[in-house]
Every structure is written in structure tokens, then in C-alpha cells.
Amino acid sequence: MTASRWRWMRAVATIALLLVSATTAMAQNTGSTFSATFSGLVFNRSTNTYNSVLTLTNLGATLYAPLSIVISTGTTAVTVSGTKDGKTQTLATLSCRMRQ
Amino acid sequence: MSQVVSGEEQMRRGRFFTAILLALPLYAYQGQAIGSDYDVTINTSSLSGDASTLAFDFIAGGAFSNTVTLSDFSTNGTLGASGTNSGSVTGALPGTVTLSDASFFNEFLQRMTLGSTISFQLDATTKGPTAGALPDTFSFFILNPAASSSLLTTTDPTGANSLFSLQIDGSASGIVGNYSSEPPVSATLVTSTSVPEPNTWGLLLLGLLGAAVTVFRDARFGKQPAPATLH
Numbered sequence: 455m456t457a458s459r460w461r462w463m464r465a466v467a468t469i470a471l472l473l474v475s476a477t478t479a480m481a482q483n484t485g486s487t488f489s490a491t492f493s494g495l496v497f498n499r500s501t502n503t504y505n506s507v508l509t510l511t512n513l514g515a516t517l518y519a520p521l522s523i524v525i526s527t528g529t530t531a532v533t534v535s536g537t538k539d540g541k542t543q544t545l546a547t548l549s550c551r552m553r554q
Numbered sequence: 555m556s557q558v559v560s561g562e563e564q565m566r567r568g569r570f571f572t573a574i575l576l577a578l579p580l581y582a583y584q585g586q587a588i589g590s591d592y593d594v595t596i597n598t599s600s601l602s603g604d605a606s607t608l609a610f611d612f613i614a615g616g617a618f619s620n621t622v623t624l625s626d627f628s629t630n631g632t633l634g635a636s637g638t639n640s641g642s643v644t645g646a647l648p649g650t651v652t653l654s655d656a657s658f659f660n661e662f663l664q665r666m667t668l669g670s671t672i673s674f675q676l677d678a679t680t681k682g683p684t685a686g687a688l689p690d691t692f693s694f695f696i697l698n699p700a701a702s703s704s705l706l707t708t709t710d711p712t713g714a715n716s717l718f719s720l721q722i723d724g725s726a727s728g729i730v731g732n733y734s735s736e737p738p739v740s741a742t743l744v745t746s747t748s749v750p751e752p753n754t755w756g757l758l759l760l761g762l763l764g765a766a767v768t769v770f771r772d773a774r775f776g777k778q779p780a781p782a783t784l785h
Contacts, residue, residue, distance in 0.1 A: 492688050493688070493689070493691070493711075493712070493721060493729075494613065494615050494688050494689040494690060494691025494719070494721040494722075495613045495615065495688060495691055496611070496613070496691060496693045496710065496712040496714040496716055496719060497611055497613065497659065497661075497693070497714060498712065498713055498714035498715075499695075499697070499701075499702060499703055499704065499714070500703060500704075500713075500714075500715075501713075504613065504659075505712035505713060505714055506688065506712065507711045507712055
């Protein structure tokens with residue numbers, strides 16, 4: 455097992471620190487009723503990046519918009535494409551409610 | 555209470571346990587041939603005569619070891635030279651090619667002039683990701699000869715334009731993504747019919763039967779131990 459691979463795996467593990475925050479007047483605690491799953495990585499030759507698909511599933515009560523989806527690797531060993539600090543980026547802001 | 559056992563009896567028991575020891579590896583072996591096995595057929599009629607590079611990518615997702623094996627490769631196109639591979643790759647087409655996740659990015663490139671069809675068998679081990687890790691993923695591309703961009707625009711949700719992918723999620727079949735493309739090239743993945751394996755208990759029973767026959771034969775014909783000799 456190479457050191458670089460371990461560094462990469464640590465970074466991937468921290469990707470699990472996905473934050474989905476509700477930025478309404480009253481923030482909602484999504485708790486364990488909300489799941490986020492990343493697909494495996496596929497190499498994109500056009501952008502020279504490794505890409506994954508994030509699937510969000512609301513397993514609980516209706517979540518009210520807007521919802522901000524923020525991804526953080528917690529490290530600069532792996533950078534999230536398009537970030538300013540290489541670690542954190544707001545991927546999307548959803549303007550619709552998410553029902554179960 | 556102690557029991558005196560003759561030398562002949564000791565030899566019989568020794569043969570019996572030897573036979574059991576021979577049977578146990580068969581019992582253990584039969585459980586190892588589990589994996590995601592697919593017969594892959596790709597219709598490349600719309601690109602027939604075009605120069606291309608086939609790309610077989612295998613990207614590691616975490617701290618677990620998987621391999622993907624390509625075998626029985628067949629095409630009515632013309633194979634060219636292999637490209638510059640990356641990571642942990644062994645073998646060459648049309649023979650068997652094996653990619654493992656010993657490296658993060660593993661890729662086998664094969665230049666070829668496309669015909670109307672490509673087929674091969676795809677076999678993958680099935681170790682799924684641990685918590686917080688991504689699944690190992692195999693993906694297949696048809697690229698330009700320089701291997702710098704895809705000849706196809708596909709519905710691959712990652713935007714990478716793979717024609718199909720296999721995520722090793724720990725299940726027996728994995729997660730297959732099979733995408734439509736422009737120009738139209740279609741891939742068909744059919745679960746392979748594995749060579750029938752001996753039944754687990756059947757193998758063990760066979761070994762025990764052999765042991766019993768050995769003991770019975772020795773008891774019936776009174777086989778004597780060979781006399782000790784000095785050299």
C-alpha cells in the first residue's frame with residue numbers, strides 16, 4: 455500500500471463529512487433521516503478530473519428550501535474542483551422542497 | 555483408562571486422517587470462485603472502419619483489494635498496438651488482461667480499427683467499500699486514437715462519456731451503468747453462466763468416502779505395515 459494511496463483514501467473518507475444545511479430562518483436537523491451516497495469515480499478526459507455522482511435521499515419529513523449542499527474534503531491532498539481553498543465548496547442550492 | 559493401540563491400527567488411523575486432510579482443501583476451495591461475471595458484447599457498427607483506442611479503467615475507492623479480469627476478447631476489427639498503460643495492469647489483448655486496485659488509477663489502452671462488434675468476458679471480485687469509502691469502479695470508453703477524448707457522447711451521469719461502468723459495491727452482481735450514446739454504440743452485459751462447481755457437501759462427502767474405503771480395505775485384507783529397514 456503506497457503512502458499516496460493512503461493519503462487519497464483518508465481524503466475520500468473525509469468526503470463523507472458532507473454537510474447538507476437548511477438555510478431557512480429555522481434550520482432543520484436532518485439527522486439520520488437523510489442519506490448521501492457517492493458513486494465510484496470515473497475519469498473524465500475532457501476535464502482531467504475524477505468524477506462521482508452524489509445521490510441525496512430524504513428518508514424523513516419534508517425539508518424546506520433553500521437547501522445548500524456543501525462538500526468538504528478537510529484536506530488539500532485531494533481538491534474539490536472549482537473551490538477557492540481547495541477543500542470546501544457549495545455544490546448546489548436547491549430551491550425546492552424535498553419530500554420523503 | 556488407557557488403551558493400547560497396535561502399529562497397524564495406528565497406520566489405519568493415520569491414513570484416515572490423511573484422507574480427511576486431503577478432502578478439506580477441496581471444501582475450502584469451492585467457496586472462492588465468487589464474483590461479478592459478465593459477457594460483454596458491443597455493437598460498433600456506426601463506427602466501423604474508424605481508428606480508435608479502447609480504454610479499460612479501474613479506479614480504487616478505498617482500503618480493499620479487488621481485481622478485474624478481461625478474457626475471451628474477440629472482434630472483427632483489427633487490433634493495433636497496446637497503448638501506454640497506467641497503474642497495476644498485466645497482460646495484453648487478445649489474451650487475458652488483469653487490472654487490480656493496487657494503484658489508485660489503473661488503465662489498459664488498446665488501439666484498434668473498429669469493426670462491427672467487440673466482445674469479451676468481464677470478471678470482477680466483489681469486495682465492497684468500507685464506511686466512508688467509495689466503491690472500486692470499472693469503466694469502459696471508446697476514445698480517439700490519441701486517447702485524449704471520447705469518440706462517443708454518452709448519458710454517463712458523471713459526464714465522463716463512458717459507455718458502461720461496473721461499481722463493485724459488495725453485492726454479487728455489482729452496480730452496472732449502461733449508457734446510450736451518440737453516435738449509437740450499444741453495450742450488452744449478460745451475467746455469465748459459470749462453470750458448474752462441485753457441491754460443497756458433495757466434495758466433503760467424496761473425501762470422507764475415500765477415507766472410509768481405505769480403512770475398510772485395510773481391515774478386510776489385513777494389510778501389514780512394511781518392515782522397518784536400515785540403510
